[in-house]
Amino acid sequence: PVLVVDFGAQYAQLIARRVREANVYSEIVPHTISAADVAAKNPAGIVLSGGPSSVYEEGSPDLDPGILQLGVPVLGICYGFQVMARQLGGTVSQTGLREYGATNMTVQGDGGSLLGEQPSTQTVWMSHGDAVTEAPEGFDVLASSEATPVAAFASVHRGLYGVQWHPEVKHSEFGQRVLENFLHDAAGIPADWNSGNVIVEQVARIREQVGSARVICGLSGGVDSAVAAAIVHEAIGDQLVCIFVDHGLLRQDERRQVEEDYVASTGVRLVTVDAVDQFMDALAGVTDPETKRKIIGREFIRSFENAAEALVREAAGDGEKVKFLVQGTLYPDVVESGGGTGTANIKSHHNVGGLPEDLQFDLVEPLRTLFKDEVRAIGRELGLPEVIVGRQPFPGPGLGIRIIGEVTHDRLELLRKADAIARAELTAAGLDDTIWQCPVVLLADVRSVGVQGDGRTYGHPIVLRPVSSEDAMTADWTRLPYDVLAKISNRITNEVDGVNRVVLDVTSKPPGTIEWE
Ligand code: XMP
Numbered sequence: 001p002v003l004v005v006d007f008g009a010q011y012a013q014l015i016a017r018r019v020r021e022a023n024v025y026s027e028i029v030p031h032t033i034s035a036a037d038v039a040a041k042n043p044a045g046i047v048l049s050g051g052p053s054s055v056y057e058e059g060s061p062d063l064d065p066g067i068l069q070l071g072v073p074v075l076g077i078c079y080g081f082q083v084m085a086r087q088l089g090g091t092v093s094q095t096g097l098r099e100y101g102a103t104n105m106t107v108q109g110d111g112g113s114l115l116g117e118q119p120s121t122q123t124v125w126m127s128h129g130d131a132v133t134e135a136p137e138g139f140d141v142l143a144s145s146e147a148t149p150v151a152a153f154a155s156v157h158r159g160l161y162g163v164q165w166h167p168e169v170k171h172s173e174f175g176q177r178v179l180e181n182f183l184h185d186a187a188g189i190p191a192d193w194n195s196g197n198v199i200v201e202q203v204a205r206i207r208e209q210v211g212s213a214r215v216i217c218g219l220s221g222g223v224d225s226a227v228a229a230a231i232v233h234e235a236i237g238d239q240l241v242c243i244f245v246d247h248g249l250l251r252q253d254e255r256r257q258v259e260e261d262y263v264a265s266t267g268v269r270l271v272t273v274d275a276v277d278q279f280m281d282a283l284a285g286v287t288d289p290e291t292k293r294k295i296i297g298r299e300f301i302r303s304f305e306n307a308a309e310a311l312v313r314e315a316a317g318d319g320e321k322v323k324f325l326v327q328g329t330l331y332p333d334v335v336e337s338g339g340g341t342g343t344a345n346i347k348s349h350h351n352v353g354g355l356p357e358d359l360q361f362d363l364v365e366p367l368r369t370l371f372k373d374e375v376r377a378i379g380r381e382l383g384l385p386e387v388i389v390g391r392q393p394f395p396g397p398g399l400g401i402r403i404i405g406e407v408t409h410d411r412l413e414l415l416r417k418a419d420a421i422a423r424a425e426l427t428a429a430g431l432d433d434t435i436w437q438c439p440v441v442l443l444a445d446v447r448s449v450g451v452q453g454d455g456r457t458y459g460h461p462i463v464l465r466p467v468s469s470e471d472a473m474t475a476d477w478t479r480l481p482y483d484v485l486a487k488i489s490n491r492i493t494n495e496v497d498g499v500n501r502v503v504l505d506v507t508s509k510p511p512g513t514i515e516w517e
Pocket of ligand 1: 393394395396397437472473509512513514515516
């Protein structure tokens with residue numbers, strides 16, 4: 001693999017993704033990793049991430065100097081570049097000049113293998129206070145900017161490279177080229193990692209892990225559990241049984257898509273638990289968001305456990321134990337919870353509503369090394385329907401937390417219609433790749449006066465919440481074209497009884513969360 005050394009903030013994940021976009025497998029490791037542990041992973045290359053600190057700060061994150069002596073090609077980025085410069089004997093100074101955001105960079109000489117054959121001035125994304133003022137001995141200066149005499153350097157024969165800017169950020173014009181030049185040219189790593197090999201590798205691993213035991217999987221209707229189950233099914237066929245809880249809080253057509261399209265394309269054995277009345281009874285009269293979430297989580301566990309226990313009993317008849325549970329855990333979850341390896345018993349998982357600890361299964365997590373876009377690519381490779389693979393993130397508690405106020409059958413029906421219209425129009429306008437997700441929210445406790453046809457109405461507003469995001473941790477509201485908004489608004493007010501107003505949420509995250517509850 002290529003190891004991405006994490007110096008903090010969220011840069012490392014983005015770098016790891018860009019490396020994979022260059023068809024090279026990457027893994028994130030903490031900056032505290034020792035040179036011996038790095039060597040044990042036998043990396044083909046190392047990328048040092050940026051970070052929020054200054055190399056001058058007391059206790060600022062450092063790197064085992066042995067790592068730069070391993071003979072493994074290294075690319076330092078921003079803070080990582082400065083750490084390299086310091087360790088190798090260059091000079092990092094507090095020049096008092098800061099660069100934040102889009103900055104002009106000038107290539108020096110022929111730019112070497114990182115910057116060769118690129119425009120001699122380009123826009124790059126900078127974010128730093130300190131600057132490298134003198135390159136370490138034996139290093140060539142490849143670029144400079146107004147505040148940074150040494151904005152990039154290289155020692156080809158030692159395989160050590162660094163850039164002050166952030167090539168992983170899209171605002172850096174040739175950023176991806178710089179990364180690819182490092183990976184493919186400087187480090188000589190072939191571009192041969194793709195979703196096809198991930199499937200082959202995971203299938204072998206799953207077979208080895210589960211043997212002849214039975215496996216169950218909770219399908220939420222979302223992308224992650226659908227792809228996780230499909231890959232496990234590819235590995236062990238009908239040793240896998242999927243459980244799908246219909247809690248009545250799903251979007252239009254979702255149950256059919258799982259029961260028909262998904263099953264048809266994968267051949268998985270599916271048990272649907274029809275729990276609509278159970279959930280509606282439990283939610284009656286409840287308006288507090290956290291209480292709703294807790295109730296939905298609790299009822300979900302109850303339904304799932306009952307179904308799982310029935311399967312365990314049934315399997316006991318033929319002597320094959322149900323020993324494993326599939327989870328659609330993704331790499332960001334793993335990284336953000338501090339790493340961890342191997343199988344663990346379940347604690348909680350937001351995808352399936354936080355299953356309890358006393359559900360004693362070992363976990364099968366075939367997506368633990370993958371990012372969302374890679375999961376989608378694998379789903380497509382496995383032939384899953386686009387309605388499932390291309391699906392926007394959808395919260396476990398479903399439409400229950402998109403009705404502000406009490407959840408009732410009628411309100412769900414209304415919201416489902418409005419949501420289906422918004423989704424259809426966004427897809428028709430080709431905006432699915434522009435938006436991360438677009439929650440459609442019903443303000444059930446708010447009414448406003450309207451005029452429709454000849455009469456006065458007193459109806460509810462629907463909120464559109466289109467957001468753009470890389471990872472849902474932060475988000476910006478998406479500037480949708482006015483004509484698309486107009487179309488959605490027209491259709492919703494005309495076609496959905498009880499709605500006489502459509503409003504647009506123009507709040508970023510922070511301060512607003514993506515969902516309203
Ligand atoms: P917020 O509203 O916290 O949402 O900005 C961030 C992302 O998480 C999704 N979300 C959930 N997903 N179970 C889930 O599986 C949940 O309880 C849940 N709550 C929020 C939300 O849709 C967004 O993508």
